[in-house]
Amino acid sequence: MKSFLESGSKNWPQLPRAALLGAIAAFALLDSVPAQNLLVNGDFEQNDRRTYPNYYPAEDLAYIAQPEVVPGWSFGHSVDLYGAIHAPQNGTQYLDLVGGGPLGSEFSIQQTFATTPGAIYDLRFYYGNNENLAAAMASFTALIIGNSGPIWSQNFTHTGDTYNAHDWTFFSTTFTADSATTILRFLDTSNFATSYDPVYTVGGATLDGVVVSAVPEPGGVAAVAVIFGVCLTPILRRCFATRRR
Numbered sequence: 001m002k003s004f005l006e007s008g009s010k011n012w013p014q015l016p017r018a019a020l021l022g023a024i025a026a027f028a029l030l031d032s033v034p035a036q037n038l039l040v041n042g043d044f045e046q047n048d049r050r051t052y053p054n055y056y057p058a059e060d061l062a063y064i065a066q067p068e069v070v071p072g073w074s075f076g077h078s079v080d081l082y083g084a085i086h087a088p089q090n091g092t093q094y095l096d097l098v099g100g101g102p103l104g105s106e107f108s109i110q111q112t113f114a115t116t117p118g119a120i121y122d123l124r125f126y127y128g129n130n131e132n133l134a135a136a137m138a139s140f141t142a143l144i145i146g147n148s149g150p151i152w153s154q155n156f157t158h159t160g161d162t163y164n165a166h167d168w169t170f171f172s173t174t175f176t177a178d179s180a181t182t183i184l185r186f187l188d189t190s191n192f193a194t195s196y197d198p199v200y201t202v203g204g205a206t207l208d209g210v211v212v213s214a215v216p217e218p219g220g221v222a223a224v225a226v227i228f229g230v231c232l233t234p235i236l237r238r239c240f241a242t243r244r245r
């Protein structure tokens with residue numbers, strides 16, 4: 001029985017096509033491998049909101065103030081974890097940057113993660129606003145902070161989200177780390193007073209699905225191309241040699 005290669009000019013065009021398809025599949029596979037999230041609890045699913053002492057079943061939210069913790073994150077004055085009826089972007093929980101407290105308090109979260117200086121990383125997250133700001137404007141600043149201080153920052157605004165309907169807005173960017181550890185920080189700047197107390201606030205920007213991942217080095221993709229080139233060249237030579245006979 002003739003091998004595929006030995007079958008001659010009748011089948012040789014199929015081999016490059018099969019190899020090409022294999023190469024395309026390999027590149028697609030490379031592209032589809034889920035990037036590892038370098039953040040802990042970026043989706044705010046850890047620590048069930050119902051286990052916190054200030055969980056309000058009727059509103060399905062937990063008010064969280066220090067010394068209580070949100071795994072992976074440190075936070076300023078207080079935050080809230082909102083439950084499933086409030087339409088999280090993923091899972092059953094999302095974060096309200098503003099738990100509740102005196103207007104002018106610092107409402108923020110941040111997390112430190114390991115990085116390689118000079119390496120490129122991808123940051124992506126979804127944001128919205130607490131329903132108390134449905135007719136006003138939530139705002140916050142996102143920052144990436146390295147050894148030398150902020151290496152990236154951007155201001156965001158959002159409005160229109162209601163009690164159980166979120167128009168989650170997606171954002172992504174890339175940054176180059178300059179140190180062995182990097183800080184991701186979200187600082188709420190809404191400063192929106194409640195209707196019942198002009199010096200008290202309860203609503204701010206909301207977050208879910210926060211991911212930081214390493215961007216594959218171009219060298220890795222190039223290596224795949226080289227491997228395929230090295231493997232395919234002798235096969236193609238044999239194909240053409242067979243055809244010339």
Ligand SMILES: [Ca+2]
Binds near residue numbers: 045090
């Ligand atoms: Ca979530």
Ligand SMILES: [Ca+2]
Binds near residue numbers: 098
């Ligand atoms: Ca709140």
